[in-house]
Amino acid sequence: MSTTRPQLPDDRPEQGGSGVDDGAGPAAAVGRRTRRLTLVGASGVVPMARDFAREALREWGWTPAEGADRKAAAEDVLLVVSELVTNACLHAEGPEEVLVSTDGKTLRIEVSDLGSGEPAPRTPHRAGRPGGHGMFIVQRLSIDWGVLRVPGVPGKRVWAEVAAPA
Template sequence: MSTTRPYPPPGDRGPEADGAASAGPPRPSGQVRRLHLVGVSGAVPRSRDFTRQALYDWGWLPAATADHRAAAEDVLLVVSELVTNACLHANGPDELRVAFAGKVLRLEVVDLGSGTPTPRNPHRAGRPGGHGMFIVERLCLDWGVVRNEGGNGKTVWAELAAPA
């Protein structure tokens, strides 16, 4: 996991991907959905519903197997954690982007916050709070942060493998 390098474009990658960075600005390819969240109440459930609909449209749901169901649930959990993190620590999310290409689904949450999310280390499972980015790190192929041009805000991205 790298929290500051640009993310690679999605493609025909699976869990074995090495996560090497690509040159140039990040540009999702394939299918992309955008949800504007500026000033929206209920950003987390709205983001989950939006992502769930994309998963239906892209054939991830209804799940054919337990593994497919688990993959879809992981995506929804990561969306919840990223949007919640933006709500709690970055004055709210501006936009959610969900992109699907090849074997990779990428989630991006744009906000105007200046902080950099990091998993709490050491992770203490019995304590309340501080689990969001730990969960993201555990469930995703890779994740990171890219500062927005002009220095205001950032995009927190995470990539998950499509079900086999």
């Protein structure tokens, strides 16, 4: 599913920043843990974003994973992070920020960029064809995903949510 909404019901406007947010912001007050990584001007952003997400997963108890379901869930998150950041690199002049947050039931990944394009799975999807699989992968691994835009502000945030392992 792909949706374009200005704001989801549980979203709160967030202040800009750099580095890592350990959940001390407004989301922490309602039990949501959040980490933020600024990527403006950085090189090697895809592995940097994966390492950042891997550290968040470790901190939040998703890894080291015990059992196949937990390991698969953690790998799904890392793949979704890679695909969203790669998409921003290829189609939007690079990502500006990666935000990961969890409420214990889902993990949300957001990648912001200044692009005006609308990400969508390529249709028809042809598995044997090289390239163009990123948003199809995100769609398959996520319980929901979409695009957030703020009227009058350039760019967007592409988000995806992955279910926590049982």
